[in-house]
Amino acid sequence: MLNITNLYNNFVRIRINQKENLSQLGKLIRLFNISPGIAISKVLELFNRSRNYKRQKRRYLQNKTYSDIGIGKQEFTIHNSQFTIKESLIVSQIDVELILKKAGEILEHKFDLLGSCLKKVKRDSDINSENRHPNSIEQKKIRGLIDKDYELIDWQLDFKSGFSWDENTWYKDIKYGFIEGADIKIPWELGRMQHLQILAKANLITNYELRITNEIYKEENVNLYLREFENQILDFISSNPPGFGVQWASAMDVVIRAVNWIESYNIFNSIIKRRNEFTIKESVVESRKGEKIDSSLSSGMTGSFEYYFLRSIYEHGKHIIENLEWSSGMRGNHYLADITGLIYIAAFLPETDEINSWLNFGINELCNEILYQFNDDGSNFEASINYHFLSAEMVFPAMGLLLHLPQEKLIALEKQGSSYYNYALKRYCMQTGLWEFTIDKPQFTIEASDSESIQLETGIGKRELGNGDKEPGIKFNSMIWERLKRIHEFSATIINDEGIIPQIGDNDSGQLRITNYELRINGHLSKLNLMRDVIGQMGISIEDNNKKRFDDFGLYILEDKDIKMFVRCGSVGQKGKGGHSHNDQLSFEMFVGNKPVIVDPGTYNYTAYPMLRNEYRSTRMHNTMWIEGMEQNDWWEEITDDLFWIKKDKSRARKVEFSDTHFIGEHYGYGIPHKRELTINNSHFTINEKGRGIGKVESGNGKSELTIEKPEDGSQKPEGGIIELDNIMVTGIDFCELNKIKHISFHFAPGLKINKSNEGIVVIDTGDKLIELSCRDGKIICQPEVEKYYYSPGYGERVEAEKVMFSSARNKIEWKIEIKKQ
Incomplete structure (x- = not known):
């Protein structure tokens, strides 16, 4: 029997391939118009990419893509000093009811993204039983860890148009822009999983309120948001094996997901740690069964979850490093995001030669890209104000993490010497000279910063020094901190007191971390505060700017x-x-x-x-x-x-x-x-109801054009009622x-x-x-x-x-x- 669906899919595939070939040729023609040198480099890049395409695809299709890296508690020590959170800091900063309302929607898998309106996103079926890919056994194993009453999410669906991509498609074969109305940014936005920070903040609020009343935290309250956090991540990992489906098609979106996973994980982890400290003071608590247990042994998160979570964070880093969105002379915020993601992941995971090389590469490239992608006047080179803020939001949290790297990370950097492996150029390069570090037996402590909302978002705090004359840690060249100051100056100039910015150039509503979601508690003002916080921690003063x-x-x-x-x-x-x-x-x-x-x-x-x-x-x-x-x-x-x-x-x-x-x-x-x-032109004058008055009408350049004489009796006030006029004219x-x-x-x-x-x-x-x-x-x-x-x-x-x-x-x-x- 003739299968109409297969015929249609084959037709679409042929049409896409034809347009894809035209796309590559079109890119080269456009590049030649801008820069022949860049175009020639691109030709070589495309040649190497096409040569490796079939080999790479065969490797992905014939082998398990989940990592076999050994990840255990001893090997993966999470450096929470970078992300420590003081729970009580945010209750005055946010609308508690709205946070809990949004968290409730997330629990029901209802999302409102990029104009979609609130919609429930549900997967119609479980993993395809006919799937014979080597990943399938591991997928089912991970799926078995999810709560039975949890409803799976469809991570491939554009739930605005109803179009869905195939989760079994290799990520380099994912196509978009060929079907009107189908928007790949919808599943990408969902897959960034920025909403997990809402769950973490809801848990933070609930913990805070219960702690104020000095109540023992009930197990069902503990598990409400934490279990959803674990279930959603396990759902994602099992539904999206590395390298397959729409969620791996854009390295930038892989970055944003990893950053939000890490930050959400550490909020939950800090809550669990605090809860355990509270119960330890009570010495021993009784479980619901009446048995006495040592509360210090309570971790909150299951060991199985942490294993797959940490392994997936590593897989995210591996995917980013293998798919850097870099091109000679033709790169932008996507590559900046890649670098930011590598710094987050490498700062989060333990020291290995591979992970240490990611960190070293990330630091050097972050310095390079700050100077490349931000102009001398502090603006971003993409000619878009919203993309300026997005790019700045990537730079400053990454810089904040680097300012507070623990000693073991600094030691690992020291061991790598004066060169680093440049994953973009695929060769070793000398250090940029734009940064340096000192190791001097530091004793790091993280305290709540003055800006409490920033402390929640970044965990950046203050540092105590250990023994020695020099402050330990990373220091940046004056070229870097001067550029950071100018980025702040530009940002502060174009934002008003209500956090509104002019909408010049593209606006795709992109964010690294969640700062909106109807909450209106952070937005662009939060990003501006973050810039000030990081610049202040670098010991740099910020002058009033009238530019x-x-x-x-x-x-x-x-x-x-x-x-x-x-x-x-x-x-x-x-x-x-x-x-x-x-x-x-x-x-x-x-x-x-x-x-x-x-x-x-x-x-x-x-x-x-x-x-x-x-x-x-x-x-x-x-x-x-x-x-x-x-x-x-x-x-x-x-x-x-x-x-x-x-x-x-x-x-x-x-x-x-x-x-x-x-x-x-x-x-x-x-x-x-x-x-x-x-x-x-502005004017200000006072007249009485009879048309007589005193004052001046002035133009914008300050030259007087008209003077209204004083009353004939010489008094300062005109007769009758007084009318104040304060008008402005734009010509x-x-x-x-x-x-x-x-x-x-x-x-x-x-x-x-x-x-x-x-x-x-x-x-x-x-x-x-x-x-x-x-x-x-x-x-x-x-x-x-x-x-x-x-x-x-x-x-x-x-x-x-x-x-x-x-x-x-x-x-x-x-x-x-x-x-x-x-």
Whole structure:
């Protein structure tokens, strides 16, 4: 009988292979446009990769991929000094009810990820009984350790679209971007298992509350979150043998999972340790059977679980080191994540020659990548603010761990001498010279840091010195800590008091560790506090920063009183690849009183809907001048990778003039320059109800334009009731001599209602402010068009909002935004 499903699958496979070949060729063509040297290196890399492909695949298919490394209690001593947690630190920092609510959803395997809405994720069947792969026996053995009433999770499922990948597919054969609506980021996001830290924090809260009332902790409460933690990890390990299925297709996601496993494990472990200390004080406790047991022997976690957990952490490290996302001259946050993951894993696992080489490699490459991926002005080189924070979130926790490596790790580093094995280049290299260390009989103790939320997330604390004159540990070259200071300065400048950042460039909602999940307790402010904490532990002072010009990123900040504007004008990022930048040259975002008013519409998605991906990075989706049928920078639309490339930086945007309240910039994306001038003018004066008063109207450059005279009687106060006026005006001039209709868009934040007047003015009421927007070309008032659009606050999410558009055939278009206090 003809099997229609098999025919269809074969057809799709052939189509994917054809596009895959085109993809590789397309990459090389694009690379030649950016750098012929990099392209030649890539050709050699692809040749070696294809030569090894069949051999590697055969090895994975014919052999058990679970590791046979001997892991026992004596061999794997967990260095908890790096991750010690003081349980009482966080209760005042978080919404207890919300944490417990989210933990309850996790217990039911309900997840809301990347706009999916809350959905239960359940595997329909157990391990395929017909599976004859050498891993199958081990899978069933591990599966037997899971509680009988536990429901298995489908780790291959995009539970937003319903599409599922095959868990038996070798990870290098996993394909995506060929079926509209199917988004591989959904199972990847689930597989990062950041939600395990919610379980750990819920257990922390419960322990804290019970400890306050001095109650003996009940066994069923102990097991509630801990057993779910163990069951989910055993479920993952048994369902996802190393190298098979969607969860091993991206090394970066393997990293994020390992980091969250380690941090969650250590939170649980610290709770267990504290609980045992409490019961030891009681000397002996009675079990539910009435038998007396020595509570000091209670570990909380089963030995079988710890064996498979530790072995899997090693397997994660092995997979990362064998799949480094490195390329000469063409690498980014994925490789930075790989390095961070290796440092976490190597700091967590015991000293072996192999693991010590991972740590040595990780330290040297972290130093190299800090200087490579972060610009001199502290911004990230990918031209995306969200990716800047993601990359910084990788760097600073890793640096914090390195500052507190225990002595046995330092001794292991000392034994490796003046060279290290570079796993990316596959050869030995001399140490970078960007770091050094001292061993001086240190006695490390970790205390709660001043920033309690940081202590929870990182376990970074203070250090006591042992004997000797020099402080033991790792010290970094001035080039490194100066760059870290600038990363902090850039971050602190672009974030407001409520933790909101402008959405410039791509935003895939990526995080290394969980800092959101509806909790709104950490977010970007937590990352900023972490930066300060680590820099402070390096003994570096942080000065107040008033910098508003970041030429390397191409970001300029106009600010006066309650208004702040972020103007984009500069590099497309990634050394010309432009993979995470948008066509947003001369666009801006405007905040009024910490509230976003004019916004960047965001990113929404990557590969699931290619047309929407390109729409959200197009010029017309930004607050700048656009022309129908033209883009500031062009891209291909043939293969999946085209969604992360531009053909060439033809915009060549540059700043012409800049001050705190004045900006002029231009780009060449239309062949003929588009020049934009922005100016903030402020006014403050007092008048009486009869129109007489005192005060001044001032422009943004401080020159007085109008003085209202004092009352005739010489008194300081005008007659009648007093009206205080404190208004701000933003004026804009767009100039382009291209003989085409020109459009200027203003995308307003969701929740702001636009009202249109008969005089061609649109009015927006923000509650405490009235905002009026108008435009003219010459003496003619341009009539506004008000349209709906979809604003994307994060990956996979869209909400309806409104935008205003003005159109004109003239070369010079003038517009103004008046912000009036109600």
